[in-house]
Amino acid sequence: MASTTANQQTVDVPAKSGKLKRILLIALIAIFAAGAAAGGMYFFLLKHGVSSKPAPPPPPPPPVFFALDPMTVNLLSDDGQHYLRVGLSLKLANEKTQEALQQHMPEIRSRILLALSNKHPEDLSTLDGKHALADELKTLIEKPTDASEPPVHIEAVLFTEFVVQ
Template identity: 35%
Template sequence: MAKDAKPAEEGTEVPKKKSKKLLIIILAAVLVLVFGGGGAVYMLMKSADHASDDEDVAEETVKPKKKDKKKEAEIPPVFVNLDPFTVNLVPETGDQYLQVALSLELVDPHSEPILKALMPKIRNNITLLLSSKKASELLPKEGKENLAGVLKEEINNAIEPPVKNKKGEVIPSEGPVKSVLFTSFIIQ
């Protein structure tokens, strides 16, 4: 019977161990919930702080956007390089040639596709204009400056043709070309 008593005692101790295990599991679950809830509250508080920081950052980004509008008004110039032109000049003392490379400064970067679409017409007009000049007209600085102005007007007229008003006067177009720059200018 002594052997029977031991199992009975072990049986009574087993429920005590099970209750201790159950108590430990419940305490662990409560701790997990407490720490999880505390962590969630901490994260919510932290995100609320970040939301106010984000508002500060948003205010800071609004100010540069106002500056960006000013910068958009001061857009850096856009340059379009044209292939070189080689033409015969009007003869004065024998055959003379002009080889010139141009860069066009555009007012608006959005006008570049329009310029490229009309490039055959523009190149034709420039070639006709250049071949009608004499070397003596183009050699001085003033001659080159006048040529740049005439080229600018010719290119702008090719892109936006001039319009006549009711009186029959021709109103020149503004056009997208701001200036014509010579990158190479050779007369032989």
């Protein structure tokens, strides 16, 4: 009877050992798969440039400056002896706007001359008066020349010459 018991014990030991090997094998495969997944994620994120810092936005295109010919107008005054000589440059977003303005330049110059000739010398002598004139000219120039055309956008009206006498 002792031999029967010994045979049973030897049979049980290899069965437990086989289960332990299976568990260790499954654990090793799981660890290897997790490591491969982590390495793949790291490589994928590194390769595609995902970083903690966002990319800086591209710099805006440089503005386009469109110089108008100098203009001389008589100003409204009691003695009628005052005039204004003004040189203007327009700050535009792109060259397409410049081309649109160039096509309608006679009408735009006429608008500007009429607006300037209705000014008094006292209105133009202060800094606030000059800023108000620049804003008024910007509005006049942006106004569409044809009803079917959209208005043009001007970033700023800049004075390159300004003489009141």
